[in-house]
Amino acid sequence: MNLTRPVFYLLFLWLFFPFTTFGQHSYTFNKMMEFEYQDSPGSKVTADFFLMDTLKGGYKMQLFESSEPDKWLIIFKDFKGSAFRTKLSKATFSKVEKVNADCEGVVKTQRLEKIKDQKRIKDSIIDGVVCSQFDYTLKVRRNGSKVKAHYSVWVETKRKTGDNPLFVNFGENKDRDIPAGLVRYTYCRYNDDPHKYRIVRYKGSSIVNKTVVIPADCDYAK
Incomplete structure (x- = not known):
């Protein structure tokens, strides 16, 4: 039995009539x-x-x-x-x-944020795990505001996912070795008021x- 033709038809259907069902x-x-x-x-x-x-x-x-x-x-x-x-x-x-x-x-x-600067500060111990602390400066493309963020990350993960407690997704995460931010201490968002900020404290896990x-x-x- 020649299976070439049926396989060709299946491939044709898959390419030109893609399935529209949405999986769980x-x-x-x-x-x-x-x-x-x-x-x-x-x-x-x-x-x-x-x-x-x-x-x-x-x-x-x-x-x-x-x-x-x-x-x-x-x-x-x-x-x-x-x-x-x-x-x-x-x-x-x-x-x-x-x-x-x-x-x-x-x-x-x-995702609206774009990283402008990244600076490593020091290492610390959180939950018994060595963490690296970073400062980030981001610019939100939609309204031009800036975000100053200071938080810690697990050294062992070194993921490029941009995870963090607040709604900041790093648009350049694929281009830089940006680890997953997990513990954030201070957060600043400002336009005309550079002194407006939000204090964030890590309590435990x-x-x-x-x-x-x-x-x-x-x-x-x-």
């Missing part, structure tokens, strides 16, 4: 870090949690206090620009291992076993 996407998390935030010295202290996978890169999830005290505001984003936000009971989140995204909250985002699932019918690529 799953993201795992094995570590959760807690941070405290202040918009200025003496202001109200708020907390949020940053979840990541120490073995993988390219996505992150944050838990914020929402307007409903018993619920988390969950914001997820991967490096390719896919994101969603939803609210979930704190009690439910602590019990479940899998969080299913609501299609209504799934969106496509764009814990081991978790969570998975985020974006169902197949949530085609956020559109």
Whole structure:
């Protein structure tokens, strides 16, 4: 039996009539870090949690206090620009291992930051792991504002994913050896006011076993 012709037809269909189905996407998390935030010295202290996978890169999830005290505001984003936000009971989140995204909250985002400067400061010990501290200066292309960021990274990872606790995705990550930022201490965003900044303190971390699932019918690529 000659299989050349059937294979040719299959290849033709694959090239000129690509499948439009959207597969399910799953993201795992094995570590959760807690941070405290202040918009200025003496202001109200708020907390949020940053979840990541120490073995993988390219996505992150944050838990914020929402307007409903018993619920988390969950914001997820991967490096390719896919994101969603939803609210979930704190009690439910602590019990479940899998969080299913609501299609209504799934969106496509764009990375706007561009690295202008990178400076290594010193090494330190965080959670018993050697970390390297860096200063970054970034420029946000949309409005021209600048971001001053100071944070620490795990020396062992040296990933180029641009992961960090705040919504900053490094557009030049493929061109520079930029490690994954995991612990941020200070954060400054300014236009006309160079003294406006945000204080961020690392509080600690814990081991978790969570998975985020974006169902197949949530085609956020559109």
